[in-house]
Amino acid sequence: MKVGKIRIIRYTIRILLLVLLVLGPLGIISFEGVFPCSFAIFGIEFTGPLGWIQRVLTTTSPLVSLFISSLFFMIATLLFGRFFCSWLCPIGLITETIHALKEKKIALGETYSHKKSGKATHSILLGRRRLPSYLKYSFLAAVLISSALIKYPVFCLICPVGILSRNILGIFLLQRWTIGLIIPFAIFLSEIFLTDRVWCGSLCPIGALFSLLGSLPTKIYSLRVKKKPICEKCRRCWPKCPMGIIPSHYKIPDECSNCGLCKEICALEKVSSK
Amino acid sequence: MPTYAAGGEHLPKINRREFLKWIGSLAFLSALTSLFRLCPKKEVIRPPGAVSEEKFLAVCLRCERCVEVCPRDFIKTAGLEEGIANIGTPYMEKGKEVFEHGGVGTSIYCASCMRCAKACPADALVEGTAEVDKSSCIKCRICADFCPIKAIEIDEEGWPVVLEDKCNGCGYCSVVCPVMPPAIYVKRK
Numbered sequence: 349m350k351v352g353k354i355r356i357i358r359y360t361i362r363i364l365l366l367v368l369l370v371l372g373p374l375g376i377i378s379f380e381g382v383f384p385c386s387f388a389i390f391g392i393e394f395t396g397p398l399g400w401i402q403r404v405l406t407t408t409s410p411l412v413s414l415f416i417s418s419l420f421f422m423i424a425t426l427l428f429g430r431f432f433c434s435w436l437c438p439i440g441l442i443t444e445t446i447h448a449l450k451e452k453k454i455a456l457g458e459t460y461s462h463k464k465s466g467k468a469t470h471s472i473l474l475g476r477r478r479l480p481s482y483l484k485y486s487f488l489a490a491v492l493i494s495s496a497l498i499k500y501p502v503f504c505l506i507c508p509v510g511i512l513s514r515n516i517l518g519i520f521l522l523q524r525w526t527i528g529l530i531i532p533f534a535i536f537l538s539e540i541f542l543t544d545r546v547w548c549g550s551l552c553p554i555g556a557l558f559s560l561l562g563s564l565p566t567k568i569y570s571l572r573v574k575k576k577p578i579c580e581k582c583r584r585c586w587p588k589c590p591m592g593i594i595p596s597h598y599k600i601p602d603e604c605s606n607c608g609l610c611k612e613i614c615a616l617e618k619v620s621s622k
Numbered sequence: 623m624p625t626y627a628a629g630g631e632h633l634p635k636i637n638r639r640e641f642l643k644w645i646g647s648l649a650f651l652s653a654l655t656s657l658f659r660l661c662p663k664k665e666v667i668r669p670p671g672a673v674s675e676e677k678f679l680a681v682c683l684r685c686e687r688c689v690e691v692c693p694r695d696f697i698k699t700a701g702l703e704e705g706i707a708n709i710g711t712p713y714m715e716k717g718k719e720v721f722e723h724g725g726v727g728t729s730i731y732c733a734s735c736m737r738c739a740k741a742c743p744a745d746a747l748v749e750g751t752a753e754v755d756k757s758s759c760i761k762c763r764i765c766a767d768f769c770p771i772k773a774i775e776i777d778e779e780g781w782p783v784v785l786e787d788k789c790n791g792c793g794y795c796s797v798v799c800p801v802m803p804p805a806i807y808v809k810r811k
Contacts, residue, residue, distance in 0.1 A: 373690060385683045387685065388687075413743070482644050482647075494652050501680065514699070514710070526702075
């Protein structure tokens with residue numbers, strides 16, 4: 349199986365980020381804070397946009413300094429769509445790796461013992477039991493409404509990305525385990541035993557926010573499907589997409605995270621980048 | 623075609639049934655998250671420079687930068703034991719502590735270096751400056767003697783004067799002030 353250039357770049361960026369998250373608290377590299385809530389690399393401040401929006405709703409003040417530091421993510425999303433999920437997010441790294449391993453296992457099962465890989469594995473692979481993707485917009489709206497109502501940033505309590513990066517050093521050194529780790533662990537288990545990308549595709553409010561921002565017509569980079577050559581419906585791209593989009597339907601919606609996996613697998617090279 | 627729940631493709635051609643489902647899940651999830659309000663609240667000691675507890679919970683980013691920057695590791699991240707609402711926020715532990723060399727000290731003695739307030743990217747921990755209330759000050763000079771960074775001077779008439787470029791707002795002067803309520807106090811920026 350060939351590994352595309354984009355995938356190598358994406359894995360490098362995300363693993364570098366994990367290395368920063370581990371080396372930062374140890375004092376080796378100038379990296380402070382928690383990704384993506386609020387962190388500083390060599391003195392440059394970054395803030396997660398959902399964190400800022402929740403704080404604006406809970407305090408009913410604009411919080412200009414947080415807005416300025418969250419501009420990086422917002423402008424990058426306006427230009428590159430929902431790139432965060434496949435290029436930066438550590439949860440995305442975990443789910444994508446598990447998905448690739450699962451696919452490999454099922455592919456091996458097909459070649460060596462054809463009888464064992466029945467319909468069940470196939471339906472998991474093809475993501476037939478996905479939750480509806482609009483749920484994440486409900487979740488985003490619910491998070492924003494309830495944080496404004498109870499004056500408490502609700503999502504920060506359960507945010508798996510924040511919890512994971514807050515505890516990543518503890519995970520490596522096996523000393524500081526907190527109860528919040530249940531949530532990334534549940535995502536990990538659901539990725540193995542339930543269906544693909546339950547969290548990323550249909551629940552994550554961060555992804556929902558980035559999809560909404562990325563749907564604005566300011567994008568300079570996105571994947572699109574060529575009209576020719578005509579798609580042969582080989583369906584190889586269907587299980588590949590982390591967000592449950594079917595690239596062979598000629599129109600890639602704004603939930604695309606620009607991971608380029610469909611481009612990598614397509615034998616006819618139908619998918620191109622704008 | 624098999625029934626696929628393809629991402630995003632729901633959105634442009636959303637029909638009434640889907641919309642009702644969306645609203646239903648929205649109402650359900652909002653109700654679920656608002657249930658959180660019923661959770662018992664637990665009071666913890668916040669780092670120096672913390673704003674009022676209600677505002678602190680609303681604005682704290684849970685980024686742990688105050689925890690990382692604390693030179694004596696007094697500031698800890700709250701877990702489940704400190705109450706559900708406090709998870710991820712910084713707090714300071716109370717009580718005696720046995721150090722590595724066997725000595726015992728009080729871990730609450732924070733020297734108020736205010737590095738945590740400088741590190742805070744949000745307005746959860748803010749720096750301030752001490753101010754003198756001349757109507758109740760008795761010119762006893764105790765605040766100037768006790769100020770750990772010598773940011774209070776005494777002028778010719780005997781009034782304490784706060785050097786604003788030096789003062790970090792640790793509040794030690796208001797602790798030692800013999801007047802009640804203290805005649806010198808920290809005003810947050």
